[in-house]
Amino acid sequence: MSTIAEPNKWERLVWPLVAFVVLLGVWHYLVAWSGTKVFPTPAQVERGIVELFHKKVLWPDIANSLRRVAIGFGAAVALGVPLGLSLGWYPAANQVVNPVMQILRPISPIAWIPVAIILFGVGDPAAIFLIFLGAFFPIVVSCVDGVSNVPSVYRRAGRNFGLSPRQLLARVVFPAALPQIIVGLRLALGIAWLVVVAAEMVAVDSGLGYLVIDSRNSGKRYDLVVAAMLMIGVIGLILDIGVRRLERFQSIRWGFRNEF
Amino acid sequence: MTTSETISALPAAGTKLKVENLNIVFTRDGKTTPVLQDINLVVSGGEFVCVVGPSGCGKSTLLNVMGGFLSPTSGSVKIDGEVVRGPDPRRVFVFQERGVFPWLTVEGNIGFGLFKLPAAERKQRVAHYIKMVGLEGFEESYPAELSGGMKQRLEVARALAVNPDMLYLDEPFGALDSITRHIMRGELLSIWEAERKTIVFVTHDIDEAVQMADRVVVLSARPAVVQEIVNIDIPHPRDISSSRYLELRDGILQQIGLACKI
Numbered sequence: 001m002s003t004i005a006e007p008n009k010w011e012r013l014v015w016p017l018v019a020f021v022v023l024l025g026v027w028h029y030l031v032a033w034s035g036t037k038v039f040p041t042p043a044q045v046e047r048g049i050v051e052l053f054h055k056k057v058l059w060p061d062i063a064n065s066l067r068r069v070a071i072g073f074g075a076a077v078a079l080g081v082p083l084g085l086s087l088g089w090y091p092a093a094n095q096v097v098n099p100v101m102q103i104l105r106p107i108s109p110i111a112w113i114p115v116a117i118i119l120f121g122v123g124d125p126a127a128i129f130l131i132f133l134g135a136f137f138p139i140v141v142s143c144v145d146g147v148s149n150v151p152s153v154y155r156r157a158g159r160n161f162g163l164s165p166r167q168l169l170a171r172v173v174f175p176a177a178l179p180q181i182i183v184g185l186r187l188a189l190g191i192a193w194l195v196v197v198a199a200e201m202v203a204v205d206s207g208l209g210y211l212v213i214d215s216r217n218s219g220k221r222y223d224l225v226v227a228a229m230l231m232i233g234v235i236g237l238i239l240d241i242g243v244r245r246l247e248r249f250q251s252i253r254w255g256f257r258n259e260f
Numbered sequence: 261m262t263t264s265e266t267i268s269a270l271p272a273a274g275t276k277l278k279v280e281n282l283n284i285v286f287t288r289d290g291k292t293t294p295v296l297q298d299i300n301l302v303v304s305g306g307e308f309v310c311v312v313g314p315s316g317c318g319k320s321t322l323l324n325v326m327g328g329f330l331s332p333t334s335g336s337v338k339i340d341g342e343v344v345r346g347p348d349p350r351r352v353f354v355f356q357e358r359g360v361f362p363w364l365t366v367e368g369n370i371g372f373g374l375f376k377l378p379a380a381e382r383k384q385r386v387a388h389y390i391k392m393v394g395l396e397g398f399e400e401s402y403p404a405e406l407s408g409g410m411k412q413r414l415e416v417a418r419a420l421a422v423n424p425d426m427l428y429l430d431e432p433f434g435a436l437d438s439i440t441r442h443i444m445r446g447e448l449l450s451i452w453e454a455e456r457k458t459i460v461f462v463t464h465d466i467d468e469a470v471q472m473a474d475r476v477v478v479l480s481a482r483p484a485v486v487q488e489i490v491n492i493d494i495p496h497p498r499d500i501s502s503s504r505y506l507e508l509r510d511g512i513l514q515q516i517g518l519a520c521k522i
Contacts, residue, residue, distance in 0.1 A: 153359050156329060161373035161422060162349040171372075175363040254362035254404050 040223035048223035072131025084143020127199035135188035142184020146177030179255020282335035294483035310469035313479030351426035373422040
């Protein structure tokens, strides 16, 4: 009964399942015990999910949320990665830009909502802009750190083999920084998924965030509110698993799990 | 005109590397630290020279200047009569095995410096050096899957693949266990005998230096001066229990100021 031993396959599946069932049980009995008429039981939420599927609103809402994240996150990658690599490559430029970035970075994208609405009006562009902001800074910072943390022994080896600065960036610095960049992308995608829900509550009238707020506003349907929340959680998990798959590529894996 | 012709006619023999009146002074926070003081050294083509000295004396600094990664404060380093101005694929550094690129396979690492060659020739060279360092069967492996000794061999192969005139080795076997280190010394010597590169090898291991080098350059503590240059006049393969070996080793130990008894 060593604790160091790898748990069996069935144990790794069964125990989380038990925890999940216990949680549902606690939830159910807390609702029953408090006698609330507003908050739903797990069974009511399950019926809510079925209802949402039947009303054919769930798929379009999911598609709308994913579309906004794809555009906002995609733009953040397209601009943030080259910017971050450049700033990491030219420390002098980074010294100029870094203070401004460190001030902008801790501002929650939610605080940008009024500004986004002035700039873009109420609608899709405002929501996408907020997602972009949320994802942009973590991506830039992880690229800057990734590049500046490349061990000098790799850069020296590259220079020794007669690489031009551009080749050095493409063949040594970028692949050496990639594991850290991937970590930044994963973090940024998580934030983007958080922000899209908030943005859809104020800026647009579709998407999972809108579904949450609309279910509450139109008749206090808390079964649908919780159903939408669960969908947000599940999709967030799927997105995270997707990015984690990237970490398993052989040419990236060395940067994780103490492999070197 | 005539002298340059005679030099190019004899690429392997004669002077390969010449260090003249070399001084290195580091400046940090307004404080100056002299590291190397008036170093003079001549290395012939095809020679195997070891540099030993107490820890922190500037052995690696000397190698970095020779490799073009560091400019001298005064004096010069010349290779084939030409002043060294920067790193060059004709003289390749081998670090401890941490210099291999973890994102490339064994093949990718060895072929790394061959980007100017046509694909067919590159492939042939990569295969040749994989065989030379005994990494057949690991072509597609990543460094994380290799042992320390295999990574070290990979790094040597990557350096040899670009066909340099010179190899600079900076304590290359320092991170290996003593058995692997022993094997690696033998392998490096047989590679050197086959390819006759000029080798400058920095080590803090005096036994290692006496086992391998034609000459051992003994540096003093910082600021380092060349304390002595010892000719190792034992033919290869060297008997490391012979009296001549022990005599030379003990001589160097005394030079550094270490007793032969622990």
